Amino acid sequence: MKRYGRLFEQIVAFDNLHRAARRALLGKKSRLPVARFYFHLEGELLRLEEELLSGTYVPQPYRSFPVFEPKPRQICAADIRDRVVHHAICNIIGPIFERLSIADSYACWKDKGTHRAMHRAQHFSRRYRYYLKLDVRQFFASVDHRTLKEKLARKFKDEKLLTLLHRIIDHSIPAGTSGEGLPIGNLTSQYFANFYLGHLDHYIKDELGVKGYLRYMDDMLLFGYDKETLHHLCAQVRAFLRDELALKLKVDSIRLAPVSQGISFLGFRIFPRLIRLQRSGWARFKRSVRAREQAYMKGDIDEKALVQSVQSLLGHVQHADTLRLRQRFFNAAQEGRGL
DSSP: OOOOOOHHHHHHHHHHHHHHHHHHHHTTTSHHHHHHHHHHHHHHHHHHHHHHHHTTTOOOEEEEEEESSSSEEEEEEEOOHHHHHHHHHHHHHHHHHHHHHHHHHOSEEEEEOEEEHHHHHHHHTTTTTEEEEETTTTTHOBBBBHHHHHHHTTBBBOOOHHHHHHHHHHOOOOOTTTOOOOOTTHHHHHHHHHHHHHHHHHHHIIISOOSSEEEEETTTEEEESSHHHHHHHHHHHHHHHHHHOOOOOOOOOOHHHEGGGOOOEETEEETEEEEEEEEHHHHHHHHHOOOHHHHHHTSSSHHHHHHHHHHHHHHHHTTTTOOOHHHHHHHHIIIIIII
């Protein structure tokens, strides 16, 4: 098993910290703490580099807040200097995590994402008769720190790097449980989560030999020609999650059905020859467009920003067969009935 070393020095190098800062600051310079950090950027990065090298770096407390779309979640926002560290780490170890992942893992990785995952699911639905949909119960809140650290130690031999990763993993989450959980909102959390469930991916693909399989974060789809095979696979996945990753399946979300009934996945309903946007997704699209229109009418955004924003929203729903819905929606607006 290959273990990677000599990475810590690359992470804390000033050039990498500067590159990380550019990414962390993107689109956020209007916020006062970020603007202050940006104004003193060189000095802040030199101080951060010294703290990382000396081992005195300590993450700041998270700022937490709830979000309700597409479902209720508690988001943890890291301090700007901590976000720079997260980007610096992921600049270096992110490509390693990506190389370790299977081809059909679609969250976080370059040129992947929800739309690629959705079309891959449709591809499998044309080849197989049944599908099994699984997801992990309270995944981010349930990641076991000890297990994650052990698996990271099997891939990285750089003690300074492991110490830094442990410090981020152990950093207290508001209302969290000691020894468990990754904060939703951290860039490192996305990479750690993908790496963690990557072990399940390899078990399913390499040991169980499942060809029809894909995962987007903790949402998994397995495909088969008969229900008995998929029932057996479900039991094997449940046992692996419990024994190797200290995780549990969300029992009430397990779904085994013919692909002809449609697969509810990532906000879409996927059929072998058709993709529909789920009702909740269409409602979110309409609310978002109306909110952008209101912001434009109030002068909060200009026409260019309005057009770009609406085009982005359209780009998402156009991956489904929504032509008639879009025509009715925008025709109603042109006829003066509002969006």
